[in-house]
Amino acid sequence: MTIIDRIKNARKVDTDDAATMSLLSHLKEMRSRLFVMAIAIAIGSVIAFFFYDDILSFLRGPYCRANHGHCELYVTGPLDGVSLRIKISFFGGLAIASPVILFELWRFITPGLKAKEKRYAIPFVIASLVLFFAGCAMAYFTFEHALVFLTNIGGSELQQIYNPNQYLSLILLMMFLFGATFEFPVILVALQMARVVSPAQLLSWWRWAIIGITLASALFTPSGDPLSMLALAIPLIVFYFVAILIGKLARR
Template sequence: MLKSARNKKEKDPEGRMPLADHLRELRNRLMKSVLAICVITIVAMFFYKDIVDFLMKPVLDSVGCPDGARLSQLANHDAKKQCAYFTVNGLLSPFTIMLKVSFTTGLVLATPVWLYQLWAFLAPGLHRNEKKYGLFFVGLGVPLFVGGAFFAYKILPTSAKVLLDFTPGGANNLLPLDDFLDLLARMIVVFGLAFELPLLLILLNFTGILSGRRMLGWWRAMIMGITVFGAVATPSTDPIGMFALAGPVTVLYFGAVGVALVNDRRRARRRAADPDFGLSDDEASSLDLMPEAIEETERVGAGELTAGDDPARRNGYDDVT
């Protein structure tokens, strides 16, 4: 017990470690993340049908065919109101859909775990002032990702209605369930990651890499880039999905610019009061080189010497020694 305690290496306060220790740390973080995803995936398998019903309900409420309608009756349905059925093709499709839905659920619900593990792996290489904000941004990144995923879930019925309106008259709309789930999963990932853009900009501003004034100067290029990203990255390829993604992200971008400008003013005030504010761990603080006046020394009068003291000797030694 004592021997193992002696052999235990102390952690470097600056986070330095050999390459083998870095790889071992990465392996442990990945194993914890995968374990959390697997546990939630297994639990989601027991509620697979409820999850699928929850995912299909908005689209069925928007473009679903009337109850009791059959494929033979779809041709006689009002052509102005296109409707659709979800279908499952193949013997193994229900099983693969179950695995796909359960894994996607585990990946989304385990977001706090794997985001924290990513932060814990990167934290030793950050400065102290960067670590101070890191955990806060990890906690804020989870609701932003979930908010983007929920937004994609809510606009999908509108996108489905617009796309199905292009169906020629007399044609039947049969939507493969696995294709629909793939589309929904891609939209959730794209919207969730896009909603993280303002958080990344604020993180760069809080660490001193990017100023709020520079972010504001990029607003034209940012709006164009966000719109192009919405057109390219949106899996549904319809204009509603593109603008539904570009609109909220643009609003979040200007919100991030406002937060960055406020933070820059706060930092300027604190730097004016304290020149050493915001220094990293490896930066030296400023030195005050202004000379100060030396006070006059107190002279000992002759009357303060005792009878046994010799003025030529101090502490038992003369001036020469």
């Protein structure tokens, strides 16, 4: 083996060691971030546990308005109340810890971003958080009409007696789906800034976008009522054109 070959092999070993160390450091960084997120969720869950009655009363709001104040929830087993409290505490903890979770995700990806990309990181995080909670709020305030719609389909002969776990699962699913789909404009702006698509392309696809948004809104609305579908579809259509405008301004 020549001296040149030995030097090349030594450089290759150094490169492999550096890559291994980089991977290990990233894994350690990820572990520390996940640990902080888990602690934040645990603390948030403890807080939500002590505010269980207030959270449950808040989530029962649409049911009470839809049923004219008659909004009792009936458990059918001795463990239903316990599982309900655990579920509310966990999801309440997630909601309370969400700013910390987004902040830790931002701190994890920031070292790999360029200076220009870092400048947009905080606005993206804030926009994602605001839009998610806006979607949750939209779902919460339209859920009353969804319950009325579902009740009317069943007919007036049926007595509405809800299990709290089933009711909670439905309203939380609807809030999560609305919140997640409200992230749509953030994704569109990111794709434009990454040069994956251009504002002109998105604008030329507006007819297909409206059709796709309408179909997705029908699919992502658990209750299936027209009002909830429109409450999801109309903001997404507006967000589509706003995202095109923001993407056009950001690419200048």
